[in-house]
Amino acid sequence: MKTLVIFYSRTGTTKKIAENISKKLKCDIEEIFDCENRVGVKGYIKSGKQATLKKLTKLKDTNKDPSIYDLVIIGTPIWAWNMCCPIRTYITKNKEHLRKVAFFCTMGGSGANRTFKCMEKLCNKKSVACLKLKTKDVINNNYSEKVKEFTEKLKII
Secondary structure, eight states, X not given: OOEXXXXXXXXXXXXXXXXXXXXXXXXXXXXXXXXXXXXXXXXXXXXXXXXXXXXXXXBOOOSSOGGGOSXXXXXXXXXTTEEOHHHHHHHHHHGGXXXXXXXXXXXXXXXXXXXXXXXXXXXXXXXXXXXXXXXXXXXXXOOHHHHHHHHHHHHTO
């Protein structure tokens, strides 16, 4: 099965997990880049507000075509209990090209289940697996077992 991990990461936390998943599955990976500046406190506040309002954003072009993959694993940080704007934009632009999807998220507090439901609705597809991780667990390198369980589910699809 040909698999792609696609993700957005404002601070590097989601990127760390995406790279770990890609390494375990030996699959392609691509980071999404937003054209908006989301750095620092101002970027944090703006990002949360835009996520709450379900805003789209302008993305830099991606290199990988999701239509050639059997499974696309989509990773997002949780912003104000929502998927981040870059992931919302990516899904909106590519939902017709996604065959199967799996989701993962990183978060400071909560919002994963709500976000996964919104992602499924936006994709118009049921996720084959979901992984949610707290930022503190990623920072403390306390996530290996959860990533292993997630990737093992994906290997048998």
